[in-house]
Amino acid sequence: MRLDELLDELQARIDEVRGTRDRVHSLLEAVVSVGRELDLAQVLRRIVEAAALLVDAEYGALGVIGPDGRTLSQFLTVGLTDEEIAEIGPLPAGHGLLGEVIHHPEPLRLTDLGAHSSSYGFPAHHPPMRTFLGVPIRVREEVFGNLYLTDKRGGIDFDTEDETVISTLSVAAGVAIDNARLYEGSQRQQRWLRANAEITESLLSGSSRPTVLELIARRAQEITAARLADIAMPVPGIDGLVVEFAADADGAERQGLVVPFAGTLAGAAHLAGKPVTAVQAWADEHYPAESQIQEGLGPAVAVPLGTAGGESRGVLLLARPAGEPAFGEGELEPLVAFAGQAALALELAERRRDAEQIALLEERDRIARDLHDLAIQRLFATGMTLQSAARLVEHEGAAERVGRAVDDLDETIKIIRSTIFGLRTKDREGGPGLRARAARAVGDAATALGHPPRLSMEGLLDTDVPPQIADHVMAVLGELLSNAARHAQATRVGVTLKAGQGEIVLTVSDNGTGIPAQGRRSGLLNLDERARSLGGSFSHETPDDGGTRLVWRAPLPTGG
Structure with a gap:
């Protein structure tokens, strides 16, 4: 009997070692899998999938903390179908139990998440969940987001080993996210440089102002993965900005829209002379007059098209679909530089237009001088000759016809003088x-x-x-x-x-x-x-x- 007990204990230890070995192997595979990707969206997806697999959780999620440091700007889930997500409604913003890990970035393990003091309960159509494990993900000592895992299969609780495994994965995840962000930043910088070069080339080739505006909006839309891209300009006599170009499916309807200064992202950016961001612009209480942001769009940023003097010449507005990442500091810096280049492009276009206008006015002056010095003098001389000839004509009808011709010449001279005056009229105060x-x-x-x-x-x-x-x-x-x-x-x-x-x-x-x-x-x-x-x-x-x-x-x- 004693020998059987020893054999059973030995077998249990062997199984335990084998299980630990398998789990370590799985963890290493997960780390390698996460670190292999360079696309940030794919990295985040692999992290949450690997976490749920490692601790055998039925549901998993990764919440990315927004720029304000208090709410979630992005929420990726595992274990829920698209239909279930649609029935649940808007993704969580980081309140309740999810916010507990945001405010206190330490691992949190619960036997019954509904019993926690910070729990708000579940929205309608949300599947029931009981056990909970939350672990923060840090990137260079900064909390990037949190891993949330619920309902370990088999109805058992998450244990200390589960917490250790996920904490280890979170460290590798932080490194992978940092690498992906660096790679993404370098790629984005190259795209901005190419866009600036394209705009400069367009200007040098003599493109019109509307063409330059469209090029600015579309390149910004492509690089930032925005669904909406507007360029709005101030117009004298109008209390607001006027959308001169809109790049999106409903752009034709919004073109010409007057955007008020008060209560809008574009208005705030124009008045402040600096970028203004929102996690969900159409529903942000700070921008109640945001009529051009349709429901269904989420993160947005308005960047003034500034000049060297700091004056805003207009605003570039970009908005991504709901659920996409918010515009972070890493994106704002090249975007502001691009907006400055765009403002310079517009200024150059206006200077070229002014030069063309001056050339046109100079040509009009030349035409006016030629009309005055040549046409009017000849017509006047012809009229004088006809008047002299009329005195020599004895036939009354012929003299009358010559007189009418002289009157016609006088009227023609009057019209030409009016034309000369119009040609010489310049846009002066x-x-x-x-x-x-x-x-x-x-x-x-x-x-x-x-x-x-x-x-x-x-x-x-x-x-x-x-x-x-x-x-x-x-x-x-x-x-x-x-x-x-x-x-x-x-x-x-x-x-x-x-x-x-x-x-x-x-x-x-x-x-x-x-x-x-x-x-x-x-x-x-x-x-x-x-x-x-x-x-x-x-x-x-x-x-x-x-x-x-x-x-x-x-x-x-x-x-x-």
Whole structure:
């Protein structure tokens, strides 16, 4: 009997040693498997899978701590199907028992997790769980996240050996995560450098501003794995930023959207002149006016497009799908550098546009000089010759026809002089003509509308329209274009400005939703009163093909 007991004890010790050997072997395999990967997402997935396998846990999870150090920005699970995850609802943010390991980064082992004082219970459709093992993962002495394991198979509790195994794995996991982040950072840096080079090349090749904006947004979207990428710019007269380009499936709908300064990520970044982040922007209480972030998107960052002087020229907004990692410090640094390069690109594009404008004005001056020195002088000389010839013509009908020709020449000279004046009108604060002011206003409205309006101008706008009436015309034009951008939801806007037959007529038409029957009419009444004060009129109508047509007219002084 004594011999049998000794044999049984020996067999038990052998089994125990064999089990320990197998477990050590499994641990080494797990460490090698985790350290083999360089992609951070794959590393995290392998860590949680290996942890659940090593301690024979039915459920496992890895929670990545967010930038605030208090909540979870990412939560990877093992043991739950996609259907079960969808039924449970939003992933945990790190409160309750999960937050206990965040606030106290030490291993935690429980026989009944529901009995712990920090337990909040489970949400609806969550599978029941009893035993619990939580272990922090440190990367260079900083807590990166936590491993959570529940329900050891066989209905037994997690023991000290399980805790030791997972603690050992967490050390190897920290090294693997650090390597993956370093590799990912170097790869990301290379992609940012290539993107900067591509933008510079695009500028040197003479690409337009919209093309450069699209290139900036799309490259930032690709490198950061964002679903949404917006570029919003400040526009004079608008209390907010206007989205000039939006890269995502609904980009066309958001293009032209006015983003208020208050209560939005982009507005906060623009005013502060520094990046602003959110773990879940559309539901963040700090940004209640965030209307452009759709539900279903999670981590977001707004980076100002700054210049050397620190002034923000606009904002680049990026948002990832829900459940993706938050934007960390390692990503913000190259992103800020890229935004600075983008701001420089935009400034260079504007300088090139200014240079082209100066060249255009110089060419106009040359044309004006040629018209004055050649065409008008010749026409004047021809008129003088015809006047002299008319005195020698004895036939009354012929003399009358020569006189009419002289009058036509005088009218032609008047038109050419008006054209010369228009060509020489430059965008100065000293008082550009009505033609240049209207063209500028229509061009500026393209940003708010999301598309350039069609502009048509007729008549001697710079000579026949007095400055007082021109100021009224510009005020009315600005109001009508602003209304079209805010309320019409139009994809086509046309502007016609015509001076002739003793009056100035401004017509603005669009293919939008029309004027609402119950909408506020104070703006339209003001336009009507402005026209009546000058002896004119204001009317609006709905064409047969839909939209709105608004006509504002005022008489011009005789002899204009």
